[in-house]
Amino acid sequence: MSKSELNxxxxxxxxxxxxxxxxxxxxxxxxxxxxxxxxSIEKVTLYKNNNGNDSLINITLKYSDNDGDLGLSExxxxxxxxxxxxxxxNLKIKYLVRKNGVWEQITKSPLNDTINFNQRFKRLNESNxxxxxxxxxxxxxxxxxxxxxxxxxxxxxxxxxxxNLNKSNTARTQAIFLKH
Numbered sequence: 001m002s003k004s005e006l007n008x009x010x011x012x013x014x015x016x017x018x019x020x021x022x023x024x025x026x027x028x029x030x031x032x033x034x035x036x037x038x039x040s041i042e043k044v045t046l047y048k049n050n051n052g053n054d055s056l057i058n059i060t061l062k063y064s065d066n067d068g069d070l071g072l073s074e075x076x077x078x079x080x081x082x083x084x085x086x087x088x089x090n091l092k093i094k095y096l097v098r099k100n101g102v103w104e105q106i107t108k109s110p111l112n113d114t115i116n117f118n119q120r121f122k123r124l125n126e127s128n129x130x131x132x133x134x135x136x137x138x139x140x141x142x143x144x145x146x147x148x149x150x151x152x153x154x155x156x157x158x159x160x161x162x163x164n165l166n167k168s169n170t171a172r173t174q175a176i177f178l179k180h
Contacts, residue, residue, distance in 0.1 A: 037065040037160050037168040042136060044173050046143070054143040054178045059093075061158055061171060064134035068125035069163040080165065089118035090161045093139060097151040098175065108146050115145050117156075143178050150180040 042060040049055040063070065072081055072090055080087040095115050096103045105114040117139065124133045139158075144150050154176050160168045 035065075035067050035069075035162075035164065036166045037063060037070055037162050039063050039158060039160050039168040039171040041158075041171050041173050044176060046176070046178075053180050057141045057143055057154075057156075057176060059139045059141065059156055059158070059173060061091075061137045061139060061160075062135075063137065063160060063168070064132065065124075065162060066132050067130040067162075068133045069130075070125070070133055070160065071121050071123035072163070073123050076163075087161060087165060089120050091119040091121055091137070091139070092159050092161070093117040093119070093141070094157040095141065095145055096155050096157065098153040098155075103155065106145060106149060106151070108149070115149075117141050117145075144180060151178060152180070153177055 040062045042062045044060070045058040046054050047056040047058065070090070077083075079085060082088060093116060095106055095117060097106055105116075107114050119139065121137065124135070125131060141156070143154075156173045156176075158171045
C-alpha cells in the first residue's frame with residue numbers, strides 16, 4: 001500500500017468514526033440548560049351532578065423539570081416554604097371569570113379575598129441527584145368555587161415553582177363554559 005493510499009484509508013476511517021460519534025451524541029437524551037420547570041394543559045374535563053349542572057372541573061396538567069427539584073416534603077416548613085410565605089404552595093392556580101369581556105379573579109366578601117386553588121405537592125424526585133422528572137397532575141376544582149358564586153365562563157392560569165424558586169411558564173386553559 002502506497003503512502004497516499006494509506007492516507008486515504010486513514011481519512012476514510014476518521015470520517016466514519018466522526019459520523020458514529022455524531023450519531024451517538026445526537027441520540028442521547030441530554031439535559032437542556034434550562035432549570036425552569038415546564039407546564040402545559042393536557043385536558044379539561046367537566047363533571048355534572050344529578051341535576052345535569054356542572055359541579056366539578058378536572059384539569060390535567062403535564063409537567064417536566066430537567067433537574068428534578070419539583071415538589072416539597074413535609075419537612076420543607078422553613079422559609080421560604082413556611083405557611084404564610086408566597087412559596088408555601090408550589091402549584092399556583094388562578095380562578096378567572098369573564099365579566100364584560102374581561103378576565104378577572106373572583107373575590108369573596110367580606111374580606112375581599114381572591115379565590116385561588118393553590119396546592120402543595122410532594123417531592124417528585126426523592127434523591128438529591130439531578131435528573132429529569134415529568135408526568136401529569138390532575139387538579140379538581142369545584143365549578144361553583146364559593147357559595148353564591150356561579151360563574152358561566154371561567155378559565156384557569158397555572159404555574160409550578162421548584163425548590164430553587166424557579167417558576168414555570170404560565171399554562172392557561174381555554175374558556176370553560178359552565179351550566180349551573
